[in-house]
Amino acid sequence: MVSYSDILISNALIDDTTGLRIAVFVGGTSGIGRFTIKALVSTGITVKIYLLGRKSSQERTQAFIAELHAINPKAKVVWTEAEVSLLADVKRVCDIIKSKESRVDLLFLSAGYAPFGSRKETAEGHEVVQALEYYSRMLFTIRLLPLLGESPIGRVISVLGGGMETTYLIDLDDLDLKKPGNFKVYRARPQYVALNTITMDRLASENPGITFIHSSPGAVNTGNVRRGWDAGSTVGEVFSRVVEFLTWLTGFSDDESGQRYLFQSTSAAFGGRGVTWRGKAGVTTGQKSEGGLFLVNNKCDCTHNSTVVAQLREKSQQKVWDHTQAVLWPYL
Template sequence: MVSFDDILASNSLINDESGLHVAVFVGGTSGIGKFTIKALVATGITVKIYLVGRRSSKERTQAFIEELHAVNPKAEIVWTEAEVSLLADVKRVCEVIKSKESRLDLLVLTAGYAPFGTRKETAEGHEVVQALEYYSRMLFILHLLPLLGASDHARVVSVLGGGLETTYLIDLDDLDLKKPGNFKVYRARFQYLAMNTITLDKLASENPDITFIHSCPGAVNTGNVRRGWDANSVVGSIFSRVVESMNWLIGFSDDESGQRHLFESTSAAFGGRGVPYTGRAGITTTAQSAGGLFLVSNKCDCTPNAKVVAQLREKGQEKVWDHTEKVLGPYL
């Protein structure tokens, strides 16, 4: 475990020479993305942040942006409207960013929620949570790889469930979980997080100069536990209240969650590039200190989850990648 004091000490070293000049936050209008932006801006550095969010969140986000500017006038927050469950909209936003920037130092992906209730699909035919937590995330990365490659400190952080991968809760023959009875919350959660790890592991091996992190945030009261339930679900209402109460009692505060994810986004503990860190270096899924994917726990420790990831890599990476190319191909 990396102590919170050590995290605060590391984050206090973030300055304009740290190499973090342009960042994109997808899902930064609430929850962990919002907490991390707040922590980043509070460092006082000069930074440009593309804050990507839905039209319905624009009004309340404008108040947040004004708050951020009051804290740090040197931070430029660019509101970027998009419905990121729609891959066509992800492509549109990425083209806008690529037209304005020549490099990107940080890409943070946090959009999503637990898929309780019945299966719901987007207008493009994808299960909504899978679109948010997998397809759109990979599409953002693939579109923005050239900008990330132009940075000396490039980092991609996907917040979902790094380190929790299993081999028995992923169905490689039904990656979209469309078979009758196959869509259940426990399977969907583990399917989507495993697909994140499998693809990020591949991208990290092919782009060793970019630091890739799949983060498990632990218990944080983001409010998203209410989103996945069917409207007017009594069970959903009771469950949401119980989980939110537990998060309040045992989970991380908004501030600590933001600081921990800022640490993951900036510290040289992961890959050797970034804010200097004298503690134990993280290790990748291939047990290296750089040039691969870091699976980071809620305590900011790393695990290679070596046995499981090796099995997923051998048995599932080609299938997942072929499927992903097929789905994302029209939007690249």
């Protein structure tokens, strides 16, 4: 485990020479993304942050942005309205960022929740959580790759379940879990985790100049557990209360979670670029210290989950890639 004190020491080294100038947060209106933005702005550096969010969150986010500007007047936080579950809107907003910026240093992806309730689809026909946690995240990544490649420290972080992949829980014949009876939270969650790792692993191998991290946050009391239930579910209410109590008891505080993700966003522990790290270097799924995908657990340790990832690569990667390309191509 990377100790919290080591993380704070590393984060204290973040300054204007570290190179993190432009960051894009998808999911930064709440929870872990929001805690990370606050930790980043609190470093006092000059940074521009694109904070993407849906219209319904705009008003409360304005108060957050005002708070951030008071903490650090050198931080420019740009509210950018986007319905990120819709791939057409992801394309639109990426085009806006591309028209304004010549590089992106950090793409931070944390929109989503566990889909405990019934299957719900976006207007584009994708299950909402799969759209948020997989298709939208991969589309942001692919469309912003050219700008990430222009950064000396370009980094993509997907906050979901890095290191928790399994082979037996991915349904290659029904990647979108559309078959009758196939959509259940205990199938969807591991499937979306595996899809993230499989596709990020391929993108990482094709783009060795960019650092890719698929990360598990551990337990953080963000209210996330309540999002996925159908309205009025009594089981959902009881389950959420129990999980929230356990998370309060054993999980990370908001501040620690934000600092841990700031560390993952900046430290040279992952790929050698960024804030100098004198501890153990992280190792990719390809067992290297750079040029690949880092699976980072809740303790900020890299776990290569090598047997599972090797099997996923061999048996699933091409099929997942072809399917993902077919879904994303209208927006590429």
